Amino acid sequence: MTTAIVTGITGQDGAYLAQLLLEKGYTVYGTYRRTSSVNFWRLDELDVTRHPNLRLVEFDLTDLSTCIRLLQTSEATEVYNLAAQSFVGVSFEQPITTAEITGVGAVNLLEAIRIVNPKVRFYQASTSEMFGKVQAIPQDEDTPFYPRSPYGVAKLYAHWMTVNYRESYGIFGCSGILFNHESPLRGREFVTRKITDAMAKIRLGQLDVLELGNLDAKRDWGFAKEYVEGMWRMLQVDEPDTYVLATNRTESVRNFVSMAGKAAGFDLVFSGAAEQETAIDRQSGRTVVRVNPRYYRPAEVDLLIGNPEKARQRLGWTPQTSLESLCQMMVEADLRRNRAGTSL
Ligand code: NDP
Ligand code: GDR
Numbered sequence: 536m537t538t539a540i541v542t543g544i545t546g547q548d549g550a551y552l553a554q555l556l557l558e559k560g561y562t563v564y565g566t567y568r569r570t571s572s573v574n575f576w577r578l579d580e581l582d583v584t585r586h587p588n589l590r591l592v593e594f595d596l597t598d599l600s601t602c603i604r605l606l607q608t609s610e611a612t613e614v615y616n617l618a619a620q621s622f623v624g625v626s627f628e629q630p631i632t633t634a635e636i637t638g639v640g641a642v643n644l645l646e647a648i649r650i651v652n653p654k655v656r657f658y659q660a661s662t663s664e665m666f667g668k669v670q671a672i673p674q675d676e677d678t679p680f681y682p683r684s685p686y687g688v689a690k691l692y693a694h695w696m697t698v699n700y701r702e703s704y705g706i707f708g709c710s711g712i713l714f715n716h717e718s719p720l721r722g723r724e725f726v727t728r729k730i731t732d733a734m735a736k737i738r739l740g741q742l743d744v745l746e747l748g749n750l751d752a753k754r755d756w757g758f759a760k761e762y763v764e765g766m767w768r769m770l771q772v773d774e775p776d777t778y779v780l781a782t783n784r785t786e787s788v789r790n791f792v793s794m795a796g797k798a799a800g801f802d803l804v805f806s807g808a809a810e811q812e813t814a815i816d817r818q819s820g821r822t823v824v825r826v827n828p829r830y831y832r833p834a835e836v837d838l839l840i841g842n843p844e845k846a847r848q849r850l851g852w853t854p855q856t857s858l859e860s861l862c863q864m865m866v867e868a869d870l871r872r873n874r875a876g877t878s879l
Contacts, residue, residue: 543618566594596640626686638689719868748830781841
């Protein structure tokens with residue numbers, strides 16, 4: 536039986552990856568931070584919290600000694616580092632915390648692997664945010680990086696340290712450059728879930744209007760459950776490497792709003808320039824969305840679109856779920872939760 540460590544198991548990807556590994560017969564050490572209130576709602580939704588092969592362990596990525604002890608006690612042979620301060624917006628307000636967790640935290644794990652068992656296979660959750668102000672369209676493994684946020688810079692440091700430990704010490708370190716991936720388990724601070732949750736609430740009469748920032752930003756959005764399969768595949772091949780996972784389709788935030796509106800029964804018409812833009816429901820005439828510049832970021836990533844050809848060829852990985860189906864799935868989940876008053 537293989538044993539894996541998944542850091543950040545309380546997050547979206549951690550929950551899906553735990554489910555996948557448990558289904559494959561792994562023993563999973565899933566790490567969570569001690570907080571004043573428990574945060575296992577995603578694991579509960581996937582019904583894995585009480586799985587007999589799941590060990591939930593208290594852990595903080597910024598503490599090297601904890602990383603070493605976790606490697607020693609678990610005797611894991613695969614480590615998936617998903618833990619991070621992952622919200623780009625907050626990284627502008629908390630750049631140092633973001634650097635410590637999202638950047639240096641990855642090196643704590645790499646050091647623990649070097650000390651305890653250099654044969655451990657390591658997955659680093661890298662990101663399309665490292666491309667930032669993009670230098671080529673579409674972006675692939677050879678596209679130069681130009682991060683545009685403290686989060687992107689911290690992730691770039693962790694990415695290069697993973698490559699460096701691979702080249703310096705022969706550690707099996709893989710870096711997955713994942714483009715945005717969403718699901719009903721996405722945190723409500725991220726734009727897709729913020730939109731699907733709000734559309735559900737407006738439909739149910741629980742919210743008046745949704746306020747958003749930059750509607751022109753374009754993202755390559757896929758389904759998270761499929762992306763964690765790609766993470767696992769990266770650690771099963773003979774050689775460690777860097778891979779892009781993406782859908783190769785990009786859409787604006789505005790288009791995602793229209794899609795989610797449609798799934799919730801609205802027919803939205805946008806008008807007005809930039810900071811005054813609104814979306815009105817054609818049938819009722821009511822304003823459903825309006826721009827609020829407080830959600831703008833100091834520096835923006837305007838357009839991301841990834842080329843996942845290397846992952847297709849070497850890992851046999853291809854995304855399956857269309858953005859329309861993903862959006863529909865998220866709106867339906869949010870309608871259900873908000874009807875029941877259980878939205879998190
Ligand atoms: P989430 O924000 O949902 O989850 C992040 C996880 O990290 C949470 O479990 C969080 O715990 C944990 N964490 C935060 N700080 C620490 C710390 N100091 N010590 C230990 N754990 C900590 O992210 P996602 O699941 O969406 O993403 C997973 C990873 O993939 C992240 O590293 C993210 O940056 C990266 N990524 C995500 C993409 C996406 O589109 N989702 C795309 C590309 C990369 P807590 O619940 O206590 O806050
Ligand atoms: P991103 O995701 O920054 O791409 O990082 P997010 O959903 O936060 O933003 C996407 C785009 O939408 C614009 N936007 C808004 N964003 C939020 N959160 N809230 C708003 O109200 C809003 N209005 C417009 C943003 O400006 C941005 O352009 C995500 C995270 O999961 C990272 O951890 C991950 O590395 C990348 O995806 C790939």
